[in-house]
Amino acid sequence: MSAATLAGLTGAALVGFGLYGLLTDPHPLRKILAFNILGSGVFLLFGIIARKGAAAGFTADPVPQAMVITGIVVAFSATALAVALLLRLFQETGRATLDPDASAKTPDAGADG
């Protein structure tokens, strides 16, 4: 198995794990983490595409690398915004879930989780 194939399979597995977590996990914080795992899988895929050098026949195409850097910045900002919203939600309501019917957790239990 070549390194590129291994990287490709790893990327696909990360995308799969992330997607599963994002869709099934009810906790916002875990959804945010799943989004980051999914994002890592996508960035890995960009890396392989750079290696493939489809654009110009280079040994390594720099364009996907530029895209990955932009993508990481965007994912970082998105994560920061999501965590900030979640923290504020926890401060206001004492719970860190999106389900309005869920009973409010005690601040201690929430801080551990």
Next chain:
Amino acid sequence: MLAMALALATTGGGYLLVLAVIVPVIGMLLSLVVGGRHAERIALALMPAGLGLSLAIAIEVWVTGQPLVYILGGWKPPLGIALRADGFSAVMLVTAALVIAAAGYFARASFSTPPELAEKRAPLAFWTLLQGLWAALTVVFLGGDLFNLFVALELLTFSAVPLVCLDGRPETLAAALRYLLFALFGSVLYLLGTALLYGSYGTLDIALLAYRISAEPVVAPAVCVAAGLMTAGLLAKAALFPLHLWLPPAHANAPAAASAVLSALVVKASFFLIVRLWFDVMPGLATQAVTTVLATLGAAAILFGSVLALRQARLKLLVAYSTVAQIGYLFLMFPLVTGGHPWSAEAWNGGVMQTLSHAFAKAAMFLAAGLVAEQLGHDRIAELRGIGRAMPMTVFAFGLGGLSLMGLPPSGGFAAKWLLLQASVESGQWAWAVIMLAGGLLAGGYVYRVIAPTLASASVAVKAPASRRREGVALALALGAVLLGFAPEGFFDLLQIGRPVAAVALR
């Protein structure tokens, strides 16, 4: 090949596209740096400039009959990035500039900082985010590169989400977080699709990609997967049924001016990209079967959203569920446009007309609902009796917007639904016509539910007489939706400029 060469060179008037992007970006950055009470002045001063630029772009496209192109820095695709404006982009730019200017003018009452008051964070955030949203929308409508469009979509999300929770109430925070999670799901799928497309064709430029994809005898599997991923991602952001769950709480809880912009423009940006993707990038893939799936989801959205709108107890939630339904209409255009048939142009005009008229009508209705909620201190529909006497202009604006949603003449909504109806009858796809008529009846039902009690002769306690100016803004937007019904033939010629028919007709 001639069209290809045209799409890769800067045209006369191309610099207008750059200015249209730069103006709101400069406003956003300046507001952030100068801050405080100046943000409002900067935003309101730049809005007429942006509107003027959008109009100049629309006129230039109309007069030349060709899309405008600007190649950034002279670097041609595949390496460089192009900005392009066709007829659809031009009318969306003008609509966005008008709705944002109206929302900004309306929002002065809630988010202005007079000299005698101390500066606060909420107004600064509002004006900065509003300009960020405007900048992102402009790039979405003009961007010619799929990765550039990804960045624009993210900027749009990051501006729209905080607008939802500006007042910091817990329910708005939860709504904003849910909105953000749906949007992130959408954007990461979109990004995965762009990775696959770049890997297969070595470019993300829309014109170049379309040319390379159509040059192949069969559609590559990577293109199918990419199309599926990107469409699913964009559908989550456009809130098409069954991915609409985030929309009603987010749009109903935001401040009125923000709700208007979110419902009128932000969901349309993702719809705009789906249109770009299916009709510009990969027209060969837009078969009857695939587009029927999109339209079926749209039909489900119309019925489901309208029925839920009928059952809402709160006015702003009713308007938000009506957005879920009206987004459904947009997707009915797909099976009717596809394939270069005689009725395709009609269906395209109908789809674009629906996008524009819903933008004006829904912005008017959200502003009107916001005024009612402010005057009464609540927006429970059951307790709206007699409000029509206290604030007739607001109720009239809401009614005019509703007229367009129902598709009654004379209104833009009527023109849109009439064109789509004609196309569905001509193409023999009767099912869409039945859904459209049923949706119109249901819309009539939920608009009547609001209007009927307001006209009752009961006395109602309002806090203070509503500001005439703000009522006027809502009414002007509603009149915009009505005026679209009187659009001359030349307007439809503008919508057709740059519509990708050639690629479809070849197949």
